[in-house]
Amino acid sequence: KMLVFQRYSWDGARVIYTMNADGSEQQPLNARGFGFDFDPDWSPDGQRIVFSRYNPDRNRSSLCTITPSGTDLDCFARQETGIGAADADFTPDGQKILYSDSLRLKLTRVGGGVGETMHTAEGRIAGLSVSPNGKKVVFAYNASGSEPTRIYKMNLDGTRKTLLTVGRDPDWGPRRTTTSAP
Numbered sequence: 001k002m003l004v005f006q007r008y009s010w011d012g013a014r015v016i017y018t019m020n021a022d023g024s025e026q027q028p029l030n031a032r033g034f035g036f037d038f039d040p041d042w043s044p045d046g047q048r049i050v051f052s053r054y055n056p057d058r059n060r061s062s063l064c065t066i067t068p069s070g071t072d073l074d075c076f077a078r079q080e081t082g083i084g085a086a087d088a089d090f091t092p093d094g095q096k097i098l099y100s101d102s103l104r105l106k107l108t109r110v111g112g113g114v115g116e117t118m119h120t121a122e123g124r125i126a127g128l129s130v131s132p133n134g135k136k137v138v139f140a141y142n143a144s145g146s147e148p149t150r151i152y153k154m155n156l157d158g159t160r161k162t163l164l165t166v167g168r169d170p171d172w173g174p175r176r177t178t179t180s181a182p
Contacts, residue, residue, distance in 0.1 A: 001020065001021055002018055002019065002020060002021060002046075002068065003018065003019055003020075003021055004016065004017070004018050004029075004040040004041070004042060004049050004068075005017055005019075005040065006037065006038045006039070006040060006051075013036065014036040014037050014038050015028050015029075015030060015037060016028070016029045016030055016037045016038075016040045016049070016051050016066075017029065018049075018068050027070065028070070029049065029066050029068075029070040030066065030070070030073070036053070036054040036056070037051050037052070037053050037054075037064075038051065038052050038054070038086070039051055039052045039086050039087055039088060041088055041089055041090065042090075043065075043090050043094045043110075044090055044092055044093070044094045045094055046068070047067065047068075047094075048065045048066065048067060048068075048094075048110070049065065049066055049067075049068060050063060050064070050065050050088045050090060050097055050110075051063075051064055051065075051066070051088070052064075052086045052087075052088060052099075053075060061086075062075040062076060062077060063075070063076055063077040063088055063097060063099055063108070064076075065110060076108070077097075077099065077106070077108050086099065086100055086101075086102070087099060087100045087125065087127055087128050089128060089129050089130050090110075090130070091107075091130050091134045091156075092130065092132055092133065092134040093134060094110070095109065095110060096108060096109055096110065097109075097110055098118075098128060098130050098137060098156075099128075100125040100128055100139070102124055102125060103120060103121055103123075103124065103125070104117045104118075104119065104120045104121065104125075105117070105118045105119040105121070105125065105128060105137065105139060105158075106118060107156070118137075118156070118157065118158040119139075119154065119158045119161070121139075121141040121143075123141050123142045123143035123144060123145070124141060124142050124145075125139060125140065125141045126140040126141060126142060126149050126168040126169060127139065127140045127168050127169035127170050127171075128140075128170070129170055129171045129172040129173075130156065130172065131156075131172045132172060132173065132174070134156065135155065135156055136153055136154065136155055136156060136172075137153070137154055137155075137156055138151060138152070138153050138164070138170040138172055139151070139152055139154075139170065140152070140167060140168040140169065140170055142168075148166040149166065149167065149168040150163060150164075150165070150166055150167075151163075151164045151165050151166070151167045151168070151170050152164060
């Protein structure tokens with residue numbers, strides 16, 4: 001019924017929007033001037049949207065959640081420096097969020113502090129996704145920049161990492177649908 005996306009504005013800011021699936025009623029969820037907001041994703045029940053927020057003036061980033069109507073903003077998992085805290089994906093129960101701080105996969109409670117490190121990659125992470133049953137994660141990373149980016153699968157607790165293929169930005173699906181999801 002609804003989509004969430006990021007849009008670049010004329011001044012270079014990134015703003016998160018929602019809209020109906022037919023393209024109507026496009027609404028910004030956040031005000032410009034807070035930095036760059038990107039990588040939005042719906043919670044499984046459709047009640048919250050998670051996104052990454054980078055503040056270039058302070059060179060720090062956070063994960064934030066907000067309601068689809070643009071209220072109840074909650075920012076957490078703050079990174080001290082750099083763009084980190086990106087590629088966020090809810091666990092199927094909606095209680096935790098898996099994200100990357102560029103070099104590590106982290107898992108945090110929704111509204112929690114900085115997440116617990118599940119896995120440290122030897123290079124830059126390029127996409128992640130939690131399995132529909134919440135037991136596994138798929139992610140991509142590039143160890144050197146000169147090698148191809150590879151996609152791995154592992155248990156959500158960080159064990160049993162297995163190479164799958166070369167590629168980037170994996171997304172696990174299909175997801176179960178719920179009657180309350182947008």
